[in-house]
Amino acid sequence: MQESIDSTRLGANRTGMQTSPVLGKAMLDNTEIDLVEPTMDPQPLAEVRADYIRDADPLGSVPPPATAKGMAKSGMKMMTGNRPQAFVDKLAERLAYERGGTRLYDAAIVKFAEYSDELQGVTVADLEQIRDEEADHAALIMECIEELGADPTAQTPSADLVGIESMGLMQAITDPRTNLAQTLHALLLAELGDEAGWETLIAFAEQIGQSEMVTRFREAEQHEQEHVFKVRGWYESLTLETGELV
Ligand SMILES: [Fe+2]
Incomplete structure (x- = not known):
């Protein structure tokens, strides 16, 4: 069994950007470039999904x-x-x-x-x-x-x-x-x-x-x-x- 069942304790959680200020800033710099000139247009994905939605069979039948x-x-x-x-x-x-x-x-x-x-x-x-x-x-x-x-x-x-x-x-x-x-x-x-x-x-x-x-x-x-x-x-x-x- 776990020694402690308290998961609110402080620990080595590295998921936040503040754990790496330098790389975090570099990532934001890239984001800024992407915002000015988006590299990914969401429209093609939406169109593919729409195709599937139109052609889909129902979940099943009674x-x-x-x-x-x-x-x-x-x-x-x-x-x-x-x-x-x-x-x-x-x-x-x-x-x-x-x-x-x-x-x-x-x-x-x-x-x-x-x-x-x-x-x-x-x-x-x-x-x-x-x-x-x-x-x-x-x-x-x-x-x-x-x-x-x-x-x-x-x-x-x-x-x-x-x-x-x-x-x-x-x-x-x-x-x-x-x-x-x-x-x-x-x-x-x-x-x-x-x-x-x-x-x-x-x-x-x-x-x-x-x-x-x-x-x-x-x-x-x-x-x-x-x-x-x-x-x-x-x-x-x-x-x-x-x-x-x-
Ligand atoms: Fe219930």
Whole structure:
């Protein structure tokens, strides 16, 4: 284990220009030349990107429901246009996010357990409780997708999107060098996205008359609000009150 978990200590950080005034000045001199006569025009790069954007395929698609029975029972068939598959896509997004969130907490718990003797205001049991609620939410969404006759194992476009978005969070949390406050910062970002995701899903379910799901989703959203409140509190107390990024 690290001897110290305080990463605010002074150290041999050479990333700033002030560590090399002479070379720093030389670099700025070059920048001045470039500013007068730019050597790189951003336009060609923008044009290449625009070409790719115009020709790109979508992230994926939503598979048709496997069982017509589920669709009929849920009233989904009554909806026209792309509404049913758009809702299934948002459900699949929440499922991917909650499953991913469970894994983020699994990784964070390992780190917090290493420092269990020094923890203040937050315990491993607190994190385990949130982790279990994320797993419960994933199970709830899986059930709802099945009730609609859709396949909860399908990777839909929005599920793909949130998987990519949260890759950085997972990298930050599993990095052995990140301390507890830094780990909580990544969890806080995840929770803020989680809360916003549930709000949109509830609004969508309300709009299409899935009132039973709305009730169940509101309960999950209540948990998410508590998660944001708790994680933000732990993060701020470690960062502000102790003055250390413990
Ligand atoms: Fe959460």
